[in-house]
Amino acid sequence: MNYDFNFSVIWRNWDLLAQGLGLGLFLAIVSIAIGCGIGLLAAFGMLSRQKTLRWIAVAYVSAIRNTPILVLILFCYFALPQLGIALDKISSFIFTLSIYAGAYLAEVFRSGLVALPKGLREAGLAIGLTELKIKTNIIIPVMFRNVLPSLSNNFISLFKDTSLAAAIAVPDLTFYARKINVESFRVIETWMVASMIYVVVCYMIASLLRRLEQRLAIPR
Amino acid sequence: MNFSLFLAELWNARMSLINGLGNTVLISVVSVLLGSILGVFIGLVMTYGGWFTRFSVRLYIDFLRGTPVFVLILACFYILSVVGFDLSAFQAGVLALTLFCSSHVGEIVRGALIAIPKGQTEAAKSIGLTFGQTFIYVLLPQALRQILPTWVNTATEIVKASTLLSIIGVVELLLATQQVISRTYLSLEFYFFAGFVYFLLNFVIEQAGRAVERRISVP
Amino acid sequence: MSPILNISGLHKSFGQVEVLKGIDLTLQQGDVVSLIGSSGSGKTTLLRCVNLLEDFEQGEIELVGETIGYRESSGSQRRRLPEREIARQRAMTGMAFQQFNLFPHMTAVQNVMLGLIKTKRMAKDEARSVAEKWLERVGMEARRDHFPGQLSGGQQQRVAIARAIAMNPQIMLFDEVTSALDPELVAEVLAVVRDLANDGMTMLLVTHEMRFARDVSTKVVFMHQGRIHEEGTSEEMFGAPKTERLQGFLANSQI
Ligand SMILES: Nc1ncnc2c1ncn2[C@@H]1O[C@H](COP(=O)(O)OP(=O)(O)OP(=O)(O)O)[C@@H](O)[C@H]1O
Ligand SMILES: [Mg+2]
Numbered sequence: 001m002n003y004d005f006n007f008s009v010i011w012r013n014w015d016l017l018a019q020g021l022g023l024g025l026f027l028a029i030v031s032i033a034i035g036c037g038i039g040l041l042a043a044f045g046m047l048s049r050q051k052t053l054r055w056i057a058v059a060y061v062s063a064i065r066n067t068p069i070l071v072l073i074l075f076c077y078f079a080l081p082q083l084g085i086a087l088d089k090i091s092s093f094i095f096t097l098s099i100y101a102g103a104y105l106a107e108v109f110r111s112g113l114v115a116l117p118k119g120l121r122e123a124g125l126a127i128g129l130t131e132l133k134i135k136t137n138i139i140i141p142v143m144f145r146n147v148l149p150s151l152s153n154n155f156i157s158l159f160k161d162t163s164l165a166a167a168i169a170v171p172d173l174t175f176y177a178r179k180i181n182v183e184s185f186r187v188i189e190t191w192m193v194a195s196m197i198y199v200v201v202c203y204m205i206a207s208l209l210r211r212l213e214q215r216l217a218i219p220r
Numbered sequence: 221m222n223f224s225l226f227l228a229e230l231w232n233a234r235m236s237l238i239n240g241l242g243n244t245v246l247i248s249v250v251s252v253l254l255g256s257i258l259g260v261f262i263g264l265v266m267t268y269g270g271w272f273t274r275f276s277v278r279l280y281i282d283f284l285r286g287t288p289v290f291v292l293i294l295a296c297f298y299i300l301s302v303v304g305f306d307l308s309a310f311q312a313g314v315l316a317l318t319l320f321c322s323s324h325v326g327e328i329v330r331g332a333l334i335a336i337p338k339g340q341t342e343a344a345k346s347i348g349l350t351f352g353q354t355f356i357y358v359l360l361p362q363a364l365r366q367i368l369p370t371w372v373n374t375a376t377e378i379v380k381a382s383t384l385l386s387i388i389g390v391v392e393l394l395l396a397t398q399q400v401i402s403r404t405y406l407s408l409e410f411y412f413f414a415g416f417v418y419f420l421l422n423f424v425i426e427q428a429g430r431a432v433e434r435r436i437s438v439p
Numbered sequence: 440m441s442p443i444l445n446i447s448g449l450h451k452s453f454g455q456v457e458v459l460k461g462i463d464l465t466l467q468q469g470d471v472v473s474l475i476g477s478s479g480s481g482k483t484t485l486l487r488c489v490n491l492l493e494d495f496e497q498g499e500i501e502l503v504g505e506t507i508g509y510r511e512s513s514g515s516q517r518r519r520l521p522e523r524e525i526a527r528q529r530a531m532t533g534m535a536f537q538q539f540n541l542f543p544h545m546t547a548v549q550n551v552m553l554g555l556i557k558t559k560r561m562a563k564d565e566a567r568s569v570a571e572k573w574l575e576r577v578g579m580e581a582r583r584d585h586f587p588g589q590l591s592g593g594q595q596q597r598v599a600i601a602r603a604i605a606m607n608p609q610i611m612l613f614d615e616v617t618s619a620l621d622p623e624l625v626a627e628v629l630a631v632v633r634d635l636a637n638d639g640m641t642m643l644l645v646t647h648e649m650r651f652a653r654d655v656s657t658k659v660v661f662m663h664q665g666r667i668h669e670e671g672t673s674e675e676m677f678g679a680p681k682t683e684r685l686q687g688f689l690a691n692s693q694i
Binding site: 003063066067068069070071072074075078079080082083160161163164166167174177178181187188190191192194195198199200202203 | 288290292303380394398401
């Protein structure tokens, strides 16, 4: 193989890649924040005593989890406008990713809730808290810390999924990588650098989150 | 929304959609099979290999798991043609999914093997089994039972990831659907339809997995 | 006639720590030798060396006249035997573990049959009838198609003993086979071991059940810090212990 490596084009476009990476991180952070809210509601829904509520939550979670994310992205961006819901690219992508994250997080939260000892709620009742106060002050904080590792994993896969924003021309890292690839023909360099950025950033996020987990962990 | 129009167009497009579905299934089956074979090998090396092979394989896995599948597909598609491997988009895509699958399966297999108590190996040795026999009759059957649920999950991941091949021009179910949409402008109906088919596909895989699990479970 | 087991000058270390510091021990046909001693004195390690589950640096173990595990090659170099040889020699000893280690995905009878088929190369039918004979011997014939998960600890241990003894070993090694059991299940397992001992099986067993050791043993060996500190017949060891250490040890363990 005689291929002359030349990374100069990549270096010249460093700002684009950085911009794209920044946008990807932004998309992932916003989506996981919204997704946590959706996921909590869905998790409580799945564990609810009301049949309809349970049914809706279960249907949402299994429908989203079994549908490819690319189909969801395209559906939200190209098909929803027909129902009068027209969003710009970035909002549409955030909308999709949040709904997507919500379904996965719902499952995480549900198992977190199930694993909590029953006594937690009863102790809350015993000191005269309302059901809502018990949820917000005891159940959710404890559960949250317990599921933090799965939450981290979900965030990392969500960040990787932001690469699909390129499919609807949202200018993220993958979008710019393709652009540089097409314009410069430095094919190998482009994709080497792009995937290395993803790998390194994922690794950094993982170690950062692990430190956070340790800080927040309940001592035992 | 015009339901009868949708049904008529669906009927018109049936052959191309079925073709697309066929490709989706083919891509998934080949990637999962090849990826699993490679993955079992990787899992074995990670469990029983020397430190250097373990280290190299670790790098391989971490690299594949840190890269988005989409980037992996684009990289395989663009890079391989440059370095002189003349792969079709289909082949490049399958290669990417195979690598992706192998990293997952490798991790799963290793996890299952190290979770088996050491006493199992020792008991097998003490009745005179060789390492190969111990692996085949004692370790593998136990590992397989533990692997199955996660492995099924990986298979559904691959089915979902196969949609990404549409972006490099492989006419699988999603691209076939998009082609129909560009002709009929029924994006709402057909995207929904495609989503539903994927849902069914994964549902069937999951149910089949559960059935096998029940079948081979030991009390 | 050569002894069944002859251990001479056995040394074994884990890293820097020497765990066995020169063990010499001989078992004749039909001997039942109990290893006693405080925790960490090296009893388990000694048994595992005999079963070649551990490497050892120095010394020699002979099984019915055959040196096992290693071969003296040119000069004074010792070489570990190839895996196949080791597997064959392992099959000459039977080992019962503290944690049973039954194969959870196989029924009781399949557990016993595996070694017969794969190591002894028996036909399936023959292996099944041998396995059933031994399951009957340990009182487990009614449960032969149960999986380990469906059996109590005592029942699992009896199947594990059947699995080892069905291989027709020259010697049985028992490592605290009752210490993972609930007290009410101990007796049924000890009864099986006693039955085998009375039948003339050569055995080397580690136990914390002093009363049992006193009843079945032809010889008792007290280990301390990797050495054999005192040995003798059951009567000598329990009736008139010579060393202060053994006296202390026996005083601390209820008989
Ligand atoms: N795999 C190992 N690696 C390092 N050290 C070990 C290992 N196995 C045993 N040892 C050490 O060797 C010494 C002897 O252990 P061994 O298990 O033979 O004692 P034992 O007499 O069987 O004790 P117990 O009555 O508690 O079973 C102990 O100090 C132990 O910590
Ligand atoms: Mg021990």
